[in-house]
Amino acid sequence: MSVAQSANDIRDRLLDAAGLSLDRLPMLHVIFDRMATYCADHLRHLAASPMYYSLSSIESGRIGDILEIYEANAIAGVFHAPEWDSHVLVGFDRDFVFTMVEVLLGADGSEPPVDEERGFSNIELRIAQSIFEQMGKALQTSFALVSDSRFKFERSETRMDFAVIGRRNNQAVVAKFLLQALNRGGEMFVIIPQSVLNPMRQTLARVLTGDSSARDPRWTKQITSEVKRTEVTLRAVLEERHLTLGEIADLKIGQIIDLQATPRSRIKLEGNDEALFWCHVGQAEGSYVLRVDDFVDQDQEFIDDVLAR
Incomplete structure (x- = not known):
């Protein structure tokens, strides 16, 4: 091992132990804002009722501590990012899943929200899995600003102990999103190991200019048409x-x-x-x-x- 390589390994270990300073990584907010927009645009055509996604917070912590909050209360999807040689976790809490099921099955919000502690049904698990497949595209589109990587959905887990994307005491960044529909809502979360973001920290530290976002031509055409008819x-x-x-x-x-x-x-x-x-x-x-x-x-x-x- 060369001296330079050894120095890089030591620096990365120190960064892992200290945790990333999220205030110095403004591009993370841009990336996750893009993800919220992508989710809203690409899931809107599946439902009769309007749905709203918004980024609520970006935090850091140990993977085990983050997952413990959602134990027995969420469905987690494990994604493999080959270019990063790592895994990323996307999860939906119980309220998110129940709200999404009602929206996709045509409910109008007149029924009271589900408020019972039970396991997820097969229908709820299948709907969650279909949304996970959309999340892989959302992650790829959002991170395209700083990194060209695919996100392949591997499996879903309802036991957070089995949602393994690294050692439970490793540092990670978690972005939390709020879903609002039918006068109720839920939370979606994305967990990314800090070791994945460390090599990109210089890029994430500055806001990139230029519009490289992927636009939906049908949605753009519809907006243009509506504006011209005003x-x-x-x-x-x-x-x-x-x-x-x-x-x-x-x-x-x-x-x-x-x-x-x-x-x-x-x-x-x-x-x-x-x-x-x-x-x-x-x-x-x-x-x-x-x-x-x-x-x-x-x-x-x-x-x-x-x-x-």
Whole structure:
């Protein structure tokens, strides 16, 4: 073993013992936020009721201590990451599983939530397993910012003692996500051994710029279509005059108000009270028409309005 290799091994052992400083790894928050978005987008089409995913916290601790919290209260999925030569754990607590089952089977939330201590049924285990398969893609897409790795689902466990991804006293990072649906919710958690993140700590310490996220073309197309169908009211303004409240109160039916505008004056085209374009008025086939000449300078408009007041 070379001196450099020995020094690296000693440094890694010290880091393992001390634990990662999560405050210095802002990219972890970006990655897990992306995972929450992925889960919401790709599971939404499976359910009639809306579901909301959000990242609630990122913590560090020993694997055994983290798993002890979920003993007899969760289903864990073990994933193998070949490029990392390690395993990652994704888990759903009891409330998450029960809520997801109701959502996927078409419940409307009128029934009270399940509140009994029992083992998971075969249907609940199968639904959890189908969601685990989606989680592998979510992990791969989310970590693509810093590492190109696949996540292969191997098995699910209901006994946390059997959800082995390393020694129980090894340090790990756990990200916790909140699921909300049908006026109830549950928790999903992702456990990653610290030894996996140590080689990436320099990359995780800085927020990467650039949009390398994988987008769902169907979802993007649907959003674009809905935005383009939004109705906007257009108004052509020939001239604006500022009057006092007293002058407006003195207006009478039949009174003539002089305008400075002429047929050659520019007309302001507004959309939902926002100035958009300068236009000129004309006629075509007996109707008035507008020809768009230029964009409205919003900054200059603001300055002119302030000066006029």
